[in-house]
Amino acid sequence: MQLVVSPEILAEYSRVGEELAERFHGIDLRPILDFVAVTADMISPVAPEAPICSDPDDDKFFLCTISAACKWIVSGDKHLLAKSGYGSVEVVKPLDFIDKFLSHQR
Numbered sequence: 001m002q003l004v005v006s007p008e009i010l011a012e013y014s015r016v017g018e019e020l021a022e023r024f025h026g027i028d029l030r031p032i033l034d035f036v037a038v039t040a041d042m043i044s045p046v047a048p049e050a051p052i053c054s055d056p057d058d059d060k061f062f063l064c065t066i067s068a069a070c071k072w073i074v075s076g077d078k079h080l081l082a083k084s085g086y087g088s089v090e091v092v093k094p095l096d097f098i099d100k101f102l103s104h105q106r
Contacts, residue, residue: 002100004068005040008060043068052086055079065089072097 005013013036017029045063052059055084065073066087073080073091084091092100 003040004043005036006043006064008044053079053083
């Protein structure tokens, strides 16, 4: 399984991690972000021809996934879920992904 990320996605994850750490003092996402930064393939996605999602800030997830020729986005974001199937990319919620992934491992 390939883990991919773009600089824009990694920046958003860092920003959200900092916001969560300010609101919930016990949360520290830095170890997870460090793991993603070291483990993931860094992708420079192509520019969009037109907006994809109703929230254009979410387009970066489809662009990264399509550029890397991946099949899945794992997210609970409603804007991404609404566009599942775009560019042959399936958007699945984290628990659904685990169920599907584990069922393929049996």
